[in-house]
Amino acid sequence: MNEVSSNFVSVLREIASKWQTVWSSGKVYDAEPDPKRPKFFLTAAFPYPNSPPHLGHARTYGTADVYARYMRMKGYNVLFPLGFHFTGTPIITMADDIARGDRELIDIFKSIYDIPPDKISMLADPLFMANYFKDEIKAALTEMGMSLDWRREFTTIDPEFSSFITWQFKKLSERGFVVKDTHPVGWCPVHNLPVGMHDTKGDVEPEIGEFTLIYFETDSGILPAATLRPETVLGVVCIWINPSEKYVSVEMDGKKFIMAEKAAQKLAFQVDDLRIVDKVDHSKLLELKAKNPLTNMFVPVIQAEFVDPLMGTGVVMSVPAHAPFDYFYIKKKGLKVTPIKVIDVPGEQVPLAVKLVDQHPPKGKEELEKLTEEVYKTEFHRGKMSPDVLQLAAPQHREELSKLVGASVKEAREMLTSFLIRKGQGRRIYEMMNRPVYCRCGNETVVKLLKDQWFLDYGNEKWKELSRELLAQMRLLPEEVRKDFQYSIEWLEKRACARTRGLGTPLPWDKRWIIESLSDSTIYMAYYTFVKTMRDAGIRATQLTPEVWDYLLLGEGDVKQVSQRSAIPEDVLSKMRNEFLYWYPLDSRHSGKDLIPNHLSFFIFNHAAIFPRELWPKQIVVNGFVLYEGKKMSKSLRNILSLRRAIRTYGADTVRLTVLGGAEIGTDSNFTDSDAKSVLEQLRWLYEFSRSITGSETVDVPERWLMSKLQLAVGDVTTAMEQLRLREVMNTLVYKLRYYVEDYLDMVKAANRGPNEKILRQFIETWIKMLFPLAPHISQEIWSSLGHRTLLDTEKWPVMESSLVDVESELSVEYIHSLIDDIKSIMNVVGGRAEEASIYVAERDKGELLRKVILELKQGKGFGELMKEMRPHDRESANLLRRVIEQASQMKVELREKVLAINLDELSVISKFSSYIAMKTGLKAVKAYEASMMKVHGVKKDSLPMKPAIMLLTKG
Template identity: 40%
Template sequence: MAELDFRAIEEKWQKRWIEARVFEPQRDAKPKDKKFYITVAFPYLSGHLHIGHARTYTIPDVIARFKRMQGYNVLFPMAWHITGAPIVGIAERIKNRDSKTIQIYRDIYKVPEDVLWKFEDPKEIVKYFMRAAKETFIRAGFSVDWTREFYTTSLFPPFSKFIEWQFWTLKDMGLVIKGAHRVRWDPVVETPLGDHDIMEGEDIQILDYVIIKFIIEEDGEVIYLPAATLRPETVYGVTNMWLNPGATYVKAKVRRGEREETWIVSKEAAYKLSFQDREIEVIEEFRGERLIGKYVKNPVTGDEVIILPAEFVDPDNATGVVMSVPAHAPFDHIALEDLKKEAEILLKYDIDPRVVEGISYISLIKLEGYGEFPAVEEAQRLGVKSQKDREKLEEATRNIYKAEYHKGIFKVEPYAGKPVQEVKDIIAKELQERGIAEVMYEFADKPVISRFGNRAVIKIIHDQWFIDYGNLEWKGKAREALANMRIYPESRRAQFESIIDWLDEKACARKVGLGTPLPWDPDWVIESLSDSTIYMAYYTISRHINQLRDEGKLDPEKLDREFFDYIFREDFDEEKERKLAEKTGIPAETIRDMKEEFEYWYPLDWRCSAKDLIPNHLTFFIFNHVAIFRREHWPKGIAVNGFGTLEGEKMSKSKGNVLNFIDAIEENGADVVRLYIMGLAEHDSDFDWRRKDVGKLRKQVERFYELVSEFASYEAREGVELRDIDRWMLHRLNKAIEETTNALEEFKTRTAVQWAFYAVLNDLRLYMHRTEGRDDEAKRYVLRKLAEVWVRLMAPFTPHISEELWEKLGGEGFVSLAKWPEPVPEWWNEMVEREEQFVQSVIEDIKEIIRVARLENAKKAYIYTAPEWKWKVVEVVAEKKDFKSAMAELMKEPEMRERGKEVSKLIQNLIQERAFEVKRIDEEKALREAKDFLEKELGLEIIINAEEDKGGKKKQAMPLKPAVFVE
């Protein structure tokens, strides 16, 4: 067969689907209980979609197609997300001729040269990639209702008015507030950064460091050396300070409110602190070595401690000043031990080595399983030799910090006897109240890079607008909604619960970027994670909005709060509709249609997206729905999927390791790409794209096409006489239908592909092998029936090829709208399946005997099946499951009493092997039915249950394990 022209088949059916408007649901076509509304997070269009996106968007399409075939009225819409700073940042970088950005857009995204330079205008970026994304979605065969398409920001006024309504509603509820808060901040562009504004490090946590102000006196002046710590309670155990002698430190005036102090911190820290409600005036810069050997005073204990050199101190982490608590910090302990061995370093700074030798550790925390100095013991336990054993040191640190926090008891008065986790907060609060300590915010790891290409800092913003996700009443409603939702996979529910608990105020507006202006404060623009939480409701009316726009009958400015309140929050009211018609210019009947559509499609059945959106978008989606909509409109389910890697490596635009979705389609065909991705991973597990494996799958898909094309010429005449192997094939087909259906109901796409494609392909391969040489009506009947079922099972995964095959089969209409197959009751036959498994196991046993005994020249195989009495024993043991009960039951029969010892031994063996699931089959019948096949497969003459006991094997026969003698 010639190589399949995937592209021609795809174009043919994509055109026909569009012409027939196959995927536009009709609201009145099905009752409310047969509607199915599924959405997926709309893509952010700063570039082409890659194969990771392919997974996210193919899953809901497969489910939408499946439910459509089940007879549901399905709505699967799509829109485009262009809100935020990233697109503006890209335009800026192209305007500034940033080589890295240009390389990405020219080489990876393959943007034509004449188009690329237009990207200095962010709107041109948006227009280009919206067209490209829609083309990709169409080429992928996604069953989207394109009449509802829209895009975000004020560039699309109707949706912008919807967002304004949403924010007015939240503000009226007291859920949008103004205040001060720490945010990730781009210091160059001067804007807060949401998750989608981060190019690198979006998952990096913000830590609250306590900076404790140790005291140096220089020429009578009090100078503070602020040491940053995450464990303020350990200040009682400080033995020395650490500074990096080669790093640059600054002496600076630090003003906060009316207080002014002189601090010494790293140069990097001074810069970062300037964004955190402090005015920093640098007086001088110097290398850290200047302070090595000096003494500072612990402001809590009054102890004088020495400053020691440590190259491990990162000047870019917090203040660049570290307090040393060797009894409870493995790094500090090992650093001191290393320094004791390097007297020349100490002498370089005029430090008497005996000073370091004389440092005494201070025990603060009692920890079960450890002595006075847990850090020392843990380092020894893990075999840490020096600071070079960094992985072991980090493990030791994690172990000690975690154990002391959760199980440690503080030993120092006035907190003695209290748990460390309680003491920590008390001491931190008291130190701040006394002016001894302050808080500094720092990223847990670095770097955090904005999509403008700039390194982010943490800034405290005043007069910032926030959504108050910390509101306790609101959290309660979100928990209630989550408890009533289906979550796939269910294991993610705990993560949602945790996020609802810790979510707090979230900055919801920016000063730069594309978006919808905050309606009451238009200098601010609503950011990307805040305008994308309830747009699923907008989809329900967007086809009407789009039609009005196309006809020139819509003035978006008239879509005010009263209009959206009526559609989404109020009861039906004809008088209200008449008033709104006068106000908006929209016919009253159209307003009624909009409201009816919303009431029909809501609540949303499923929201789909990747697992990285759980901590933000997907949880915000729950919060905003429960705030704005009535309970009967709260969402019903969330399905989460994993990520994709390319040839075993994480995809990265900067490294050129990206495969565009459209390029994968061009190279392999849409159906192959869809089937490959759906068959690789389940739910939130990740998948790996391997080009070699995709090529193999393409050949299998071509084989599927070839087989069904052949079977399409067969007739399926009812009433033909079937053999057991024919019944087996139909039974297995029933099983494939049942298992595929069950898997798709739970979004288990990998399991569904295994059954719908691979299981049927493998079963068919065996069937064709078992029936080789047969060309009868029964076989043609089975193959025709299989083709009709198989094409429909595959339609959600490979829609284009399935449409082509459905046409060859003479199917009515589109396979996309054909009835989803259901198991045929008369096809079920567990017995023939067990019998076929038995036949295959006998074949394998005989092959193994021939191999082990080296009987390659054998001519005959004698097969002896188990006698009836052994089957009775097996069945009684399966029922009773213990020796005493089984023996008592069997000894009621004379035949069994005569075989007392044999029966007893057999019972013991069966119980030992826990052989409780054995189901009876007619072994002899199965073997005789398959005798011709057995002889052909093995190249032996097969003799079944001969009178002669060849090799004395008869007595070894067991149920489902016949005795075999080969000669």
């Protein structure tokens, strides 16, 4: 970074500190109910204080802050609070890593996050860590200029909050949404507890899939093949095992099985009576023949290196007609095995897997996986079970399996799974579909069939229907994520809601369990509305009985009786209830796209379960991730940029604009040093220019054009802000408006006069009002330097003044810019030797012809229809009409509308801007003539309306 930029960063940091002090001392963001004003309540996901904040936090909280500031300027009474998520395993696991002396983590804390060495050892205490990083997060967000009401801050281990969560779970239980059941869950085999997204490294949600285990009998025991596609079992041609893995004999369900040792160890978490009996000689397995339980046919056991011992059982059934991987391997190894087709796809004679592999021989695993996905999807959606399956089925099964013929793949899958289990020839098992998923302790998670555990029953159809209803009436930004929420609501089933390890609230009816972190963070937004009043009144957790919560959140009970029983003053209870009713429902919830399958969907489910419809949340805003120099930030890459270091390096407003303007909402933003420096330079220019505005009082085309551009920008930015299209907003406010100002200054300079001071000032003031939500510190500083004593938070958001949109000046300047581009193009051809330009504009009647053609095109008429209807009387007229129609057809819609509104006097416009054209092109002179002068000057060219003929006079 050069010296000028470094010096300006120092200026930005001083400005930020100055205004943060003003906002804090003035309690600017302390929000209280005001019945005279419309309210807007928004929240962002509260952070786990298990590490310092990085650039990703700037986006989640920054997007919410931009929205909060914008809504304040729109006249809303805005509440934007933040608490801290202490519960669950993230903090305690990170503390354990410090206690174990994790060198990588300790080095990152020192070198990337700048944590003093004497503090690091103290982070081994989970509560010290939580409070230390809570303060770090608060400091970073304050330095970023977040407009938060810190009076409402709380942690999820506060006794009063635990009382709130206890009430929530009792309500869910009363409504039948908490059940004790047996269900598969992600599981840490070391700490023996369920794991969810926030319990895993990288915050990965364990995805559990159901497999069907099919029993292939041999003389030495059963080979259990795990499959997601039991409908293909009639087409099995062999059994794969991995020659590099150890296989063992296992007793399970009273039978003897043979499977990979690693698979057996893992499967023991699902099957209570599983017991490893003995090791199995690998070579002996290859001598076996395995009996297909549905066909009674014996198939060979063949070794295959691709078999994963940790997926299923390490025993795989091969169906090459329907599995590209199998067919490719058989073909590659030259195995004499014939594919057996059991699924028909309309229009396909050859099995689809065979056809695709033969037509598009895959070059690697990635291409094979793509072919596999194509086959599976096509067969699932279009496939029907072949009539051949009856001939393949063993005689004793044919009558019962006759229903398979013509059945869809989905129907056949369910039918055959049920049949195999009923006949004792199979069972269900569960597998981690996105493995490996690691617990925060570092161990790979497994799937455990958890018995007698407490679950939130998100599979409850009544609950799903309420959640669908809530989602349907909710606004989502971006709207494209709706399908992800719809999928999540349908996909969610029972979810373990308690742990035996970590900080948090005990399960009300079973104190041995702690409510897990994604289950206690679903309706906590309601707690923000009255936590300050509760704290100020000195209310203790013991006073917060279920009756108190019923009154505060549901309006149930008599306030006098509730007051008497809880010893909470009646006026305090009433105030808290009124605060809740004023702020609720939540108007906007902000979080990352990775939380759609869990937290954000749970947020929908729990609000639908607890609150009446009029208190359901109104909107969810989902943002993407933040990349750093094109890569995801991670400990392994050591490319994490801490938020506080980024602020020190570039300044808070630079970071805000670069992160928030780097991509549209919902997509990933890429923070780069070059982008940050570009933004920094734009801010420096704006800061310095705003302090040097002087000029005249002249108002002419350039002034009308500048004010028109400003009004159009106000309209565009306002529309974009409503949709939080912050990339568009940033590009307009940081780059486009500067271009307009500089272009205007060139126009008046070319006209040998000064700029209009009043208009420039008005332009800058409107500009920084719109910039304020994204870059609040420098905007407020410029506003103040212009002599204003008010805070921009209290200023009204600019409104587009249509009366100042000047179509004629817009068209004039657009015409001149197009002309400049054409002259430059010609100069490139002639090598830049030109000194003068003679420009010949079309006759005004040709302009009328152009307007008439545009009107006809607006009515949907085509070229032929126009030529026939307008009837040119000679070849010359026909040629002109053809060229005008082509010209009009190629015009952008916006330009067409301007041409319709104004029959531009091109000669006058060029004459007025001749000096500007010369300045921009480097010519010594620019002269404009009527088209009739071309014959006089011996020019053999033609001109069209808005497209004049250009002649350049070159040197020599």
